[in-house]
Each structure stands twice: as C-alpha cells, then as structure tokens.
Amino acid sequence: MKPATRLFLIGAPVLVADAVIFGSGGDSGVLADNPPARPERSGAPDPLSSGDPDDREELARRIDAMPPGLAAPGKKELAAQLVASAENSTLDWRRQYAAIEDLGDGNGYTAGVIGFCSGTNDMLQLVESYTEKHPDNPLAPFLPALRKVDGTDSHEGLDPGFREAWAKAAESADFRSAQDSTRDRLYFDPAVRLAKMDGLGTLGQFVYYDAMVLHGPGLDARGFYGIREAAMKKEKTAAEGGDEKAYLNAFMDASRAVMKTKLIAEQRDSSRIDTAQRVFLRDGNMALEPPLTWQVYGETFRIDQS
Incomplete structure (x- = not known):
C-alpha cells in the first residue's frame, strides 16, 4: 500500500448528520460506541446539519433527482480504479480486501479496500458493524483491542494474530461486501452528495471523494471540511454562481497544501492531484x-x- 492514508480521526457527528439528512442507507446508524474526540476545529461549517429542516429535506430531494454522476456503476468503478492507483499503485482495487500493514504513518494498521485504519475509527466501525451480523467472524475476538487502540498507532492486543485474522475474514464475500458498504457510507456517498450540493459534475464529485478518502471527513483545518472551507474562501462553488473549474482549482490547491504538511515524507507526494486530477x-x-x-x-x- 502507498502511504497516503488519513491522518485525522473521523468526526462521527458529521456521519450522523449525513445519515439523518441524506438517508445513507440501512447501516448508516452503526457507529462506534465511543468514537474518539474530533481534532480542534477550524470553524468549518457542517453543511449537512445546518439550516432549516424543511430546506434540508428539499435539498435532499433535489440531490436525489440529479443525474447519478460518479454514482453511476461505470463511473463508480472508474473512481475505485483512480483511488487504487494513488493508494496502492494498481487499478485492480478488488485485490486489496485482504491487504493489511502498518505504514508507519501514525494510523496503526491500514487495511482493506479503502485503507481502513485501526487508529482512525473507520476500521473499528467496520468490524463492529460486521460482527453484529456475523458474531463468529475471525476479527470478533479483536474488538476489545480495536476499541482500546482507536485513536493511536498502538498494536496492543492486536499482535499476534490480527493480520492473519483480517486476511482470513477477507476470504468471505460477506466481509468484502461489508468493506464496500462501510467505504460508501463513510466516504463515497457523503462526498458525492455534497459535491452535487455544491453544483459539481462528475469530476468534481471524484475530487471530493478522493479528498475524503485521503484526508478524512474531519472539520479541522486539515480534514475534508476544513479544506472545503478554505477553497470556498477563495472561490465560489458552482451552486453559489461561481466558476466550477476555478473552484476545483482552489479546492485542489487547499488539498495539496495540506498534503505538503504531512509528517511522513512519502505522504507529501501530491501527484494524485498534480498529474492526475489537474490533468483531467x-x-x-x-x-x-x-x-x-x-x-x-x-x-x-x-x-x-468505463
């Protein structure tokens, strides 16, 4: 795996808001019992939980009526390939379900189809929700340890055996499906719906999704919502009457600036923006x-x- 994973913890309230407002699906309410505290906020607004409820419902209806964009099956497959090229140097994203390693980036173990991390809460959410439906799965015995190490890079209680258990679990089609569902609930669906709210087309929806995967859906200055806030200070979104290309350039600039501050040298490579997204x-x-x-x-x- 390429060392290009999230540095910040997932803000569970953002996910709850998305589930309530945008109806993310049957598993949308399955969150960790004790999610870690969100990092210091930058003041970034949470567009998924503010405003009049009737206005939010109307917005949700308008979004649902829009063309599928990146959510169309062929485009979603393409998005998975693009992300895999940056995360794993391959287009064959389906071979990543069983992958697991510690990248030395402070996130603990990074594993699976989208790089779930033992230190950033998304791995815990995945294993908890999967264990609710499949209590005898190979990862179930490690849940107490996953709760303990959440928010850290520790392997305490996970070694020995966790890597082997992950690989064994990934042999199951149900666990692979659970990885897909958690990826969509935490990253893909919120990113695409918010991009549509901002008036962005398929490319912009992908740019949001890739940033959500890379930076995490945090409200802090280096999380997704902080990056969006920084971009909106520079350019209006298309929904606000701005130029879509100008806004996307501003968003990429903000995302790239955060990448350059990362502690691990390899994570500061911004080619996924410079020689991919900007090319498109x-x-x-x-x-x-x-x-x-x-x-x-x-x-x-x-x-x-596609």
Whole structure:
C-alpha cells in the first residue's frame, strides 16, 4: 500500500448528520460506541446539519433527482480504479480486501479496500458493524483491542494474530461486501452528495471523494471540511454562481497544501492531484469520460473505457 492514508480521526457527528439528512442507507446508524474526540476545529461549517429542516429535506430531494454522476456503476468503478492507483499503485482495487500493514504513518494498521485504519475509527466501525451480523467472524475476538487502540498507532492486543485474522475474514464475500458498504457510507456517498450540493459534475464529485478518502471527513483545518472551507474562501462553488473549474482549482490547491504538511515524507507526494486530477480538469473533462491517462508517483496509468 502507498502511504497516503488519513491522518485525522473521523468526526462521527458529521456521519450522523449525513445519515439523518441524506438517508445513507440501512447501516448508516452503526457507529462506534465511543468514537474518539474530533481534532480542534477550524470553524468549518457542517453543511449537512445546518439550516432549516424543511430546506434540508428539499435539498435532499433535489440531490436525489440529479443525474447519478460518479454514482453511476461505470463511473463508480472508474473512481475505485483512480483511488487504487494513488493508494496502492494498481487499478485492480478488488485485490486489496485482504491487504493489511502498518505504514508507519501514525494510523496503526491500514487495511482493506479503502485503507481502513485501526487508529482512525473507520476500521473499528467496520468490524463492529460486521460482527453484529456475523458474531463468529475471525476479527470478533479483536474488538476489545480495536476499541482500546482507536485513536493511536498502538498494536496492543492486536499482535499476534490480527493480520492473519483480517486476511482470513477477507476470504468471505460477506466481509468484502461489508468493506464496500462501510467505504460508501463513510466516504463515497457523503462526498458525492455534497459535491452535487455544491453544483459539481462528475469530476468534481471524484475530487471530493478522493479528498475524503485521503484526508478524512474531519472539520479541522486539515480534514475534508476544513479544506472545503478554505477553497470556498477563495472561490465560489458552482451552486453559489461561481466558476466550477476555478473552484476545483482552489479546492485542489487547499488539498495539496495540506498534503505538503504531512509528517511522513512519502505522504507529501501530491501527484494524485498534480498529474492526475489537474490533468483531467485542464483537459476540460468535467464528466470524467475515458480514455483517461494520468500519472501517480511517476507511474503512468490508463483507462480506455468505463
């Protein structure tokens, strides 16, 4: 796995708001019993939980009536491939379900299809929700340890055996499906719906999704919502009457600036923006239509059709 995972803890209230306002699905209410405290906030607004309830309901209806964009099956597959190229240097994202390692980035173990981390709460949410439905799964005995190490890079109670248990669990189609569902609930669905709220097309929806995966959905200055706030101070969103390309450039600038502050040298590589997302934007490919050619970490990738 490439060391390009989240540095900050997931803000559970944001996820709850998304579930309530936008109806994320049947598992949307399954959160960790004791999620870690959110990092210091930057003052970034939470657009998913503010405003009049009737206005929010109307907004949700408008979003539901929009074209699927990145949520269309072919585009969603393409998004998974693009993220995998940056996270794992491959387009074959389905081979990552069983992957698990400590990247030395302070997040503990990083594992699975989207890089769930033992230190950032999303791995705990995944294993808790999966264990509710499959109590005898190989990871169930490690739940007390996962709760204890959540928010740290510790392996206490996980070693020995956790890596082997993860790989064993990943042999199950149910666990692979659980990884997909948790990825969508925590990252994909909120990012796409918020991008639509901001008037962004398919490319912009992907830019939001990739940033949500990379930075985590935190309200702090270096989380997704803080980055969005910084971009909105520079340019209006398309929904506010701004130029979509100008706003996306501002968002990429803000995301890139956060990447350059990361403590691990390898995590400061911003090619997923510089030689991928900006290439698509410069080419005016707002619908993210193949063929697509881009570079990440100096390696060239190509998708000919979605």
